[in-house]
Amino acid sequence: MKKSVYVLLLTLMVSALWAENNWSKFYEKYHNKLVLIQYYESITSFEGIKDKERLKRYLTGIVVDDKGLVMTTTDIYRANIEFSSTTNLFMSGEIPSEITVKFEDGKEIPAEFVGKDDDLGIAFIRMSGEFNAEPVEFLSEKDLKIGQPVLILQHLPSSYDFALTMFERRINAIVKKQKAVYYCEDKMPSVSNFGLAFDLKGNALGFYLKKGQRRRVGMRFGAGGDAIMGKIIVYDEFKSLIEKPPVFRQKETNRKKWLGVYMQPFTRDLAEYFGQPDVKGILINTVIKNSPAQKAGLLPGDVITKINEVTVEAEKDSDLDGFRQIIRNQSEESINMEIFRGNHFITKKVMLSSSPISQYLAEEAVNTELGFSVKELTRDIILAKNLDPETQGVWVSRVEQAAWADVAGLRIGDLIKGINEQEINSLEDVRVAFKQIAEQKPAFVKLFIERQGGTLFLFIKTNYNDSNN
Amino acid sequence: MRKFLFLFLISAVLFAGDNLEKKILKARAKVFPALVHIQPIKELVDSGEPLKVQVTGSGVIFRSDGYVLTNNHVAEKAKFVLCTLSSKKEVEAEVVGLDPWTDLAILKLKLKEAGLESVPSAELGDSDKLEVGQIVLALGSPLGLARSISMGVVSSVDRYFEDLGEMTSPFNLWIQTDAAINPGNSGGPLVDLEGKVIGINSRAITFGENLGFAIPINTAKYVIEQILTKGEVERARIGVEWQEIKEYRMYLNRPDLEGVLIASVEPNSPAQRAGLKPGYIVTKVNNHPVSAIYKEELPKIRLLISKLPVGKKVTFELLDENLSKKKKVVLVERQGKFTGNEYYCSEWGISVKEITPRIMKNFQLSNQEGVLISGVRLGSAAEEAGVFNGAIIIKIDGQPVKNLAMFKKRYEEEYRKDQKDHLLILKIGDINRFALIKGKKKQ
Structure with missing residues (x-):
């Protein structure tokens, strides 16, 4: 009996020592594959037509291929490039500038922004100079177990001089959605809540990310506390992105697939109301005009039951995410849908398109003399302003403080329907009008604008003769 | 010599002061007995639940048989109105008419029940003759402090406010005064030194100092006449927003141009x-020349339009984009309601509102069909179903909901009684949502 206690103690001591040794081994293995990314972020200015201020920011990056590709979080470029998010309507649309990558040995290498994937929360940059680092090789481990220990390596914030920090965590919770999400308790300070996750043998499992909305406790809308859990995203989920990183090239940017419906769970209660207690699926409540869904003849009230022979269902709102991901990540444009309509099943072939762009990918025309800029209307703005989905035209994206247009009362968000005697329907029309104004230098410019559902005229008093521009 | 001058000045100031005080006392004596402290109990709906609140306002008796002029925002939604006269006698009152467009209302004191034959009334003056700098008194119950008087001058007689919806009359310019006006003064009289009512105190800018605003009494006189003869103020509508032409003249380089610019034309108007x-x-409107060079001239245009004959054809003479003359004939409509009726569905736990033209404009709706959800009670069947504030109910169980009356009828006859599940189709913007309100049957 006593013997076994001694054996146990001994094994514990040995394993503790062994672990300690391993930690330094792991540090050796990975410290030069984790980099500190430095860059400048433009601060959106509402007073000017150009961003003038910028902030230096830091992130952790992981070297993921031998051609200098570095993976980090989407914090590096937060503006949502697709229309569907109205949460960040006011962000700078400019991509990060003067990116450098700093290795543990102090060497700094310039880098460029490549692209990002908002669904996974990761972005890529590529080093453009000489570098000497092997990429992290990940292990394809699909299923992590609850209680399984993991090690995390990331940078501490600036007050700790960005030192690398390694800590052990366990998988504390697994939330099963379309795919399992692995959560760990985390109260560690870090520069970007992003790091490398590996197992106790030193095999890289994936990346570690701590992101989430803070919710107010005890408030009317509150549920959940202040603490946010970190999560581990396993290699299988981002493998294809390393092989073929998302590209950011303004309008040519790769975008996810889009169906063009609003939907809600087809709950058991709804199924019973319709007298179809056995039908499970996703209820379409709105079909967006000119969307792939409308072209395929989908209707509000349709229940989607299968996509390409695979059953889909949702009982609560969070279940819809899985469906959304299936659509967004379709590799083929054409999909087959099984739909329950009226009281029978039908099949529809749907040609998916790319998700419409947000204002950040929209083109902008700037007039520095009048002091405002306009962008073509994108779906995020149409949604935010509650405009008719068919609306075409341009909206005022910026107004320079105290410039001629500002003095005349032009506001961000106004739609421009006419400049002088010219009707405005596109950015091209604006460019033509701007050119004419620049040539003719009129004493007044007439704008016909739409604001809050009504229209009005604005007259911009110019001062070309006395201008310092 | 200097001494004399000094003495002369001193006496002049002293006499002037004496004179002023006498005038103020005289004016007060004329109006004070007609001052009313109003405490209505209002029935509101908040978060889908009925709620009673008591508010405080002021008013002035303008006819000795007990008619009181006050603000619409004091009297609207009042279920019970208690008035305290300056003699401290309490008299109950009933609401005779409301005019939210000008924020005015008329009450009638129930004199008989209070054992009164008649009450002292104030004389209404002429606000068109007001001059900037003229001394005025504001009477009322600032912050509930009844029977207060404050003094100031007329700071402006042509203050223009953009038509922002609530409490901003689009038909008149406002009298601005530095006489202290606070919440509770609302509905109280602004009087000149002759003791004549020249305005109704209505708004104050709370973050500024001594910036009070009163509705000119001449606007009120029209409203009184309309309410006392017709029970309400009937107004015409053509669906146009107007704009002044000051800058347009400069843009066109036509300083002689007269007229008023059409800024906006409402769809289906x-x-x-x-x-x-x-x-x-x-x-020209029906041969009557119209012009607004400055925005301060817009209220009178709106007033002119509002007084056009409803259901009749009116000829508009205009200049188009190329300044060529045109004539158009407009069939004038009746102005829709300002605030719609509200209905509370206690079983479902929601309150719904009628869709008025104003709501239609604010929500940018293409038609008036459906009912607007104005509140959802927490923990109610409707909240459980995902019904949300600001959405419009367009269908219930496949049947279109045309208007509030139809909804109310069906709710009272079926939905509240049948205890069945009901499927609502809600609409917000261009997005629909199904919401299933569970009946009680299965539980």
Whole structure:
């Protein structure tokens, strides 16, 4: 009996020592594959037509291929490039500038922004100079177990001089959605809540990310506390992105697939109301005009039951995410849908398109003399302003403080329907009008604008003769 | 010599002061007995639940048989109105008429029940004759402090406010005064030194100092006449927003141009049907020349339009984009309601509102069908179903909901009683949502 206690103690001591040794081994293995990314972020200015201020920011990056590709979080470029998010309507649309990558040995290498994937929360940059680092090789481990220990390596914030920090965590919770999400308790300070996750043998499992909305406790809308859990995203989920990183090239940017419906769970209660207690699926409540869904003849009230022979269902709102991901990540444009309509099943072939762009990918025309800029209307703005989905035209994206247009009362968000005697329907029309104004230098410019559902005229008093521009 | 001058000045100031005080006391004596402290109990709906609140306002008796002029925002939604006269006698009152467009209301004191034959009334003056700098008194119950008087001058007689919806009359300019006006003064009289009512104190800018605003009494006189003869103020509508032409004149380099610019034409309005377009300049309405060079001249244009004969054809003479003359005939409509009725569904736990033209405009709706959800009670069947504030109910169980009356009828006859599940189709913007309100049967 006593013997076994001694054996146990001994094994514990040995394993503790062994672990300690391993930690330094792991540090050796990975410290030069984790980099500190430095860059400048433009601060959106509402007073000017150009961003003038910028902030230096830091992130952790992981070297993921031998051609200098570095993976980090989407914090590096937060503006949502697709229309569907109205949460960040006011962000700078400019991509990060003067990116450098700093290795543990102090060497700094310039880098460029490549692209990002908002669904996974990761972005890529590529080093453009000489570098000497092997990429992290990940292990394809699909299923992590609850209680399984993991090690995390990331940078501490600036007050700790960005030192690398390694800590052990366990998988504390697994939330099963379309795919399992692995959560760990985390109260560690870090520069970007992003790091490398590996197992106790030193095999890289994936990346570690701590992101989430803070919710107010005890408030009317509150549920959940202040603490946010970190999560581990396993290699299988981002493998294809390393092989073929998302590209950011303004309008040519790769975008996810889009169906063009609003939907809600087809709950058991709804199924019973319709007298179809056995039908499970996703209820379409709105079909967006000119969307792939409308072209395929989908209707509000349709229940989607299968996509390409695979059953889909949702009982609560969070279940819809899985469906959304299936659509967004379709590799083929054409999909087959099984739909329950009226009281029978039908099949529809749907040609998916790319998700419409947000204002950040929209083109902008700037007039520095009048002091405002306009962008073509994108779906995020149409949604935010509650405009008719068919609306075409341009909206005022910026107004320079105290410039001629500002003095005349032009506001961000106004739609421009006419400049002088010219009707405005596109950015091209604006460019033509701007050119004419620049040539003719009129004493007044007439704008016909739409604001809050009504229209009005604005007259911009110019001062070309006395201008310092 | 200097001494004399000094003495002369001193006495002049002293006499002037004496004179002023006498005038103030005289004016007060004339109006004070007609001052009313109003404490209505209002029934509101908040978060889908009925709620009673007591508020405080002021008013002035303008007829000795007990008619009181006050603000609409004091009297609206009142279920019970208690008035305290300056003699401290309490008298109950009933609401005779409301005019939210000008924020005015008329009450009638129930004199008989209070054992009164008649009450002292104030004389209404002429606000068109007001001059900037003239001394005025504001009477009322600031912050509930009844029977207060404050003094100031007329700071402006042509203050213009953009038509922002609530409590901003689009039909008149406002009298601005530095006489202290606070919440509770609302509905109280602004009087000149002759003791005549020249305005109704209505708004104050709370973050500024001594910036009070009163509705000119001449606007109120029209409202009184309309309410006392017809029970309400009937107004006409053509669906146009107007703009002054000051800058347009400069843009066109036509300093002699007269008229008023059409800024906006509402969809499905009489103006749109008649072919009026933004950018046209209206020069005559039924042969009557109209012009607004400055924005302060817009209220009188709106007033003129509001007084056009409902259901009749009116000829507009205008200049189009190229300044060529045109004539258009507009069939004038009746102005829709300002605030719609509200209905509370206690079983479902929601309150719904009628969709008025104003709501239609604010929510940018293309038609008036459906009912607007104005509140959802927490923990109610409707909240459980995902019904949310600001959405419009367009269908219930596949049947279109045309208007509040139809909804109310069906709710009272079926939904509240049948205990069945009911499927609502809600609409917000261009997005629909199904919401299933569970009946009680299965539970």
